[in-house]
Amino acid sequence: MHCEMILDEYHEKMPFYEKMKSIVTERLGACLEENKIVVAGLESRIKSEKSLTGKLELKGSKYQTLDDITDILGVRIITYYSDEVDVISALVEKLFDIDWDNSVDKRKMLEIDRFGYMSLHYVCRIPERMYHDPAMPQLNQIRFELQMRSTLQHVWANMYHDMGYKSDVEIPAEYQRNMSRLAGMLELVDEQFSRIRKEINDYRRNVQALVASGDFDEVPLNGDTFRSFLELKPFQRLADKIAAINQAELYEDDLMSYCHILMLMGMRTIGDVVRMRNENEEGAYQLALIQLAGTGLDIVAYSVVLQNICIVYILTQGFGEAGLERMFKLLYGESEYNVQRAHRIYEQAKKINLI
Amino acid sequence: MKGNIMDVTITKDEGKTFVKLDGRIDTTNADQFQHDILPLMGGDNLDIDIDCSGMNYTSSQGLRIFLMLQKSVMSRGGKLVMRNMNPLVKEVFDITGFSNIITII
Numbered sequence: 488m489h490c491e492m493i494l495d496e497y498h499e500k501m502p503f504y505e506k507m508k509s510i511v512t513e514r515l516g517a518c519l520e521e522n523k524i525v526v527a528g529l530e531s532r533i534k535s536e537k538s539l540t541g542k543l544e545l546k547g548s549k550y551q552t553l554d555d556i557t558d559i560l561g562v563r564i565i566t567y568y569s570d571e572v573d574v575i576s577a578l579v580e581k582l583f584d585i586d587w588d589n590s591v592d593k594r595k596m597l598e599i600d601r602f603g604y605m606s607l608h609y610v611c612r613i614p615e616r617m618y619h620d621p622a623m624p625q626l627n628q629i630r631f632e633l634q635m636r637s638t639l640q641h642v643w644a645n646m647y648h649d650m651g652y653k654s655d656v657e658i659p660a661e662y663q664r665n666m667s668r669l670a671g672m673l674e675l676v677d678e679q680f681s682r683i684r685k686e687i688n689d690y691r692r693n694v695q696a697l698v699a700s701g702d703f704d705e706v707p708l709n710g711d712t713f714r715s716f717l718e719l720k721p722f723q724r725l726a727d728k729i730a731a732i733n734q735a736e737l738y739e740d741d742l743m744s745y746c747h748i749l750m751l752m753g754m755r756t757i758g759d760v761v762r763m764r765n766e767n768e769e770g771a772y773q774l775a776l777i778q779l780a781g782t783g784l785d786i787v788a789y790s791v792v793l794q795n796i797c798i799v800y801i802l803t804q805g806f807g808e809a810g811l812e813r814m815f816k817l818l819y820g821e822s823e824y825n826v827q828r829a830h831r832i833y834e835q836a837k838k839i840n841l842i
Numbered sequence: 843m844k845g846n847i848m849d850v851t852i853t854k855d856e857g858k859t860f861v862k863l864d865g866r867i868d869t870t871n872a873d874q875f876q877h878d879i880l881p882l883m884g885g886d887n888l889d890i891d892i893d894c895s896g897m898n899y900t901s902s903q904g905l906r907i908f909l910m911l912q913k914s915v916m917s918r919g920g921k922l923v924m925r926n927m928n929p930l931v932k933e934v935f936d937i938t939g940f941s942n943i944i945t946i947i
Contacts, residue, residue: 787939788938790942791942
C-alpha cells in the first residue's frame with residue numbers, strides 16, 4: 488500500500504521531473520561551454536517505473552514519500568580527465584543548491600588500501616535564482632542527483648554494473664580482488680593522463696614564451712613552436728606586398744600544413760625558418776609578380792607566401808623540378824598534374840632568373 | 843567552348859551531392875552562379891563532389907564562391923572535393939594559394 492502511494496506520487500510528479508531534466512541539462516551544458524570545458528558526456532535520465540518498483544521492493548521501508556528518493560532525476564557528467572571532476576563540482580556548487588547531508592564523495596570513501604567505485608555524487612535542487620515559476624514551486628523543492636566522474640571511472644562502474652553486482656559485498660571474493668586490481672590500474676592511468684596533459688600545457692606555455700622572446704635559434708621547429716611563431720605574423724609584410732600586386736583581398740588560411748614540409752627541407756629551428764624567409768622573400772615576391780600581374784585575380788590566400796618561399800628555396804638549393812614535385816606531392820597528394828605544375832613553375836622561375 | 847555561361851547540374855546519390863560545372867565563371871555570370879550553387883550551402887549537402895571537366899575559367903568571383911561553399915561545408919562537418927580541373931583553371935587555384943584551401947584531385 489505504502490509503495491503504491493509512492494508510485495502514484497511518481498506519476499503525478501512526472502511533468503515536474505521532465506521540466507527539471509530540461510532545465511538542469513540545459514544550464515549545465517551552457518555552464519560547461521562558458522567555462523570552455525569539453526566533457527565526454529552529459530547524460531540525464533528519469534528513473535523508470537520498473538526501476539523504482541525494484542528499488543521500493545528492496546528498500547521500501549526506508550522511504551516515507553517520493554521526495555525521500557533523490558535520484559528519480561539523475562544527471563551524470565563524464566569528464567575526460569579525473570582532475571576535471573573537482574573543477575566541475577566547484578561550478579555545480581555555484582549553479583545549484585546542494586544538499587550536503589545527502590551528497591557523497593565516493594572517491595574519499597574508499598579505505599587507503601582499497602580500489603573501486605570512484606565518483607562524486609551531489610544531491611541538488613534548482614535554486615530560484617536560476618529558475619522560478621510561481622505556478623510550479625515544486626521545481627525548486629524536488630531534489631535530483633548529479634554524478635561526476637572521469638571516463639575511466641565511468642568505464643569501471645559500467646563494467647562492474649554489467650556483471651550484475653550492485654555492491655562489492657555481493658561479488659565472489661576470488662573475483663573481487665581482480666576487480667580491485669583493475670580499479671587500481673585505471674586510477675593510475677587516470678592520474679597519468681592528467682599529469683601528461685598538465686606537462687603538455689606547461690610545455691606549450693614555455694614554448695610561447697620562448698618564441699615571444701625572439702631567440703629563435705633556441706626554439707626547435709615542431710607543431711607547437713610553429714603555431715606560436717605564426718601568431719607573430721612573420722609573413723605578413725610579404726603577404727601584403729603580394730596582395731598589393733592586384734590590390735587583392737588577403738584570405739587568412741592555415742599555414743600549419745607547411746610545418747612538415749619545412750622540417751623535411753631540413754629546418755631544425757624557428758631561426759632556420761626566419762633565415763629561409765629572409766633569404767627567399769624577394770624571389771617569392773618576383774614569382775608572385777610574374778604569376779599574378781595582369782590576371783585581375785583580386786583574392787589571394789595567405790599561404791601563397793609560404794608556398795612561394797618554399798618553391799624559391801627548393802629551386803635555389805638546386806633540387807629542380809623533382810624537388811618541386813616532391814613538395815606538391817606532400818601538399819596536394821599524388822597527382823599527375825604535379826609534374827605539369829612543377830614544370831610550369833620551373834619555366835617561370837627561369838624567366839625571372841631564379842635559376 | 844561556351845560563352846559567358848556557367849551551367850550547373852546538381853544530382854544526389856546515396857547521400858552524396860554531385861555537381862557538374864560547364865562553362866566559365868566571370869563578372870558577367872558570377873551572381874547567377876552563386877544563386878545556382880546556393881542550395882548546396884545548407885541542408886544535408888555535406889559531401890560535395892564537383893566535376894570541373896567542363897569548366898574552362900574562373901575569375902576571383904568564382905574563387906570567392908568556392909571559398910564560401912568550402913567554409914559552409916566545413917562548418918557542417920562535411921567535405922568538398924573538386925575534380926577533373928583543366929590545367930588553366932588549376933593554375934588559377936595554384937597562384938592564388940587556393941589549392942592549399944580546397945581539395946582538388
